[in-house]
Amino acid sequence: MQSSGVTVFDLETTGLSPSYGDRITEIGAIKLCGNKLCGVFQTLVNPERNIPEKIVEITGITNEMVADKPTISQVLPLFVDFIGDDILVAHNAKFDTSFLRYELKECGINKNFDTYCTLLNSRKEVKTSANFKLSTLKNHFNLKPMGAMHRALSDAYVTAQLYLKLTKNWGTDTMSQFEKEIELITSSMASDDLFIIDPKIK
Numbered sequence: 232m233q234s235s236g237v238t239v240f241d242l243e244t245t246g247l248s249p250s251y252g253d254r255i256t257e258i259g260a261i262k263l264c265g266n267k268l269c270g271v272f273q274t275l276v277n278p279e280r281n282i283p284e285k286i287v288e289i290t291g292i293t294n295e296m297v298a299d300k301p302t303i304s305q306v307l308p309l310f311v312d313f314i315g316d317d318i319l320v321a322h323n324a325k326f327d328t329s330f331l332r333y334e335l336k337e338c339g340i341n342k343n344f345d346t347y348c349t350l351l352n353s354r355k356e357v358k359t360s361a362n363f364k365l366s367t368l369k370n371h372f373n374l375k376p377m378g379a380m381h382r383a384l385s386d387a388y389v390t391a392q393l394y395l396k397l398t399k400n401w402g403t404d405t406m407s408q409f410e411k412e413i414e415l416i417t418s419s420m421a422s423d424d425l426f427i428i429d430p431k432i433k
Contacts, residue, residue, distance in 0.1 A: 236262075236263075236264075236315060236316060236317035236318065237262070237263040237317055237318050237320055237347075237394070238260050238261070238262050238263075238270075238272075238313065238314050238315075238317040238318070238319055238320065239260065239261045239262075239263065239319075239320040239321070239387050239390050239391040239394055240258065240259065240260035240261075240272075240319060240320070240321055240327065240383075240387055241258075241259050241260075241321060241322070241327065241383045241384070241386040241387040241390060242255050242257065242258055242259075242327045242330055242331070242383060243255070243256045243257035243290045243292055243381070243382065243383050244256060244278075244286075244330055245278050245280060245281075245282050245283060245286055246283065246286065247326075248329070249329060249330050249333035249334070250333075252280065253330075254276075254278035254279065254280055254303065254330075255276050255278060255303055255330055255334065256275065256276055256278050256282060256286075256290070256292050256297055257274070257275050257276060257290070257292060257382065257383040258272065258273070258274055258276060258306065258310055258383055259272070259273050259382065259383030259384030259385070259386065259387040259388075260272040260273075260310070260313065260314075260383075260384075260387055261384075261387045261388055261390075261391040262313070262317070263391060263394075263395075265400070266395050266400045266401065266402065266405055266408075267408065267412065268391065268409055268412040268413060268416070269412075270313065270427075271384070271413075271416050271426065271427070272309075272310060272313045272426070272427050273383070273384045273426045273427075274300065274301065274306055274426065275292065275296060275297050275300040276297065276300055276301065276302065276303050276306055277297045277298065277299075277300045277301065277302050278297065278303075279302060281294060282294050282297070289381050290381045290382065291379060291381070291382065292382075303334050303337075303338070304337075304338050307334055307335065307338050307340060308338075308340065309427065311335075311340060311342050313427060314342075314344065317344075318344070318345045318346065318347055319331075319344045319345070319346045319347070320346070320347045320348075320349060320390065320391070320394050321346070321348065321349070321390065322348070322349045322350050322365045322386070322390045322393070323348065323350045324346045324347070324348035324349075324350070324351075325348070328344075328346055347394065349365075349368075349390055349393045349394055349397060350363055350365075352397050353368055353393070353397065356397055357371070359371070365380070365386060365389060365390065365393070366380055368393055369389050369393075372392070372393065372396055374389050374392040374393060374396075374406075375388075375389075375392070375406065375409070375410065376388065376389055377389075377413060388409075388413065391409075392405075392406070392409065
């Protein structure tokens with residue numbers, strides 16, 4: 232799988248199901264070139280509906296934070312271009328891809344993709360973890376977050392590390408290299424703005 236391009240992504244949403252009116256509030260993605268971090272996609276998304284208080288408590292994303300942000304119809308074409316032909320990696324990929332597929336259909340974008348689920352593969356490969364939540368696996372493998380968990384880019388960053396662990400592409404210097412790469416990239420990021428670094432764009 233590592234021979235193919237990989238985009239590791241995470242979504243924050245207003246709830247559990249797009250079929251019941253829930254919508255995306257944040258997209259965070261890490262593009263991997265081998266075992267190196269080479270691209271970042273980050274944006275808040277205006278879901279055009281109210282974010283429930285219980286979701287605000289979990290994610291810290293408020294209605295005020297997304298009020299002036301782009302809608303999914305504005306964001307999705309950019310994200311699809313960022314993904315390209317990559318395999319999509321996510322923790323509990325069934326959840327994240329259900330929202331992605333729903334919005335692709337709503338926006339009239341024809342896009343197929345292969346997926347790799349770090350949750351399902353952790354259940355197969357990890358024998359000693361108390362459970363398979365991303366936060367538990369982060370602690371189990373001593374992976375590094377990037378800011379608070381339950382924010383899309385931070386969770387994608389942890390998932391990218393977990394993916395490399397599960398696919399045996401994690402070297403002794405991978406973490407220090409990751410930290411240097413993310414520090415270089417995020418030093419130019421404006422908080423909560425649409426931000427893209429794409430290796431295809433020169």
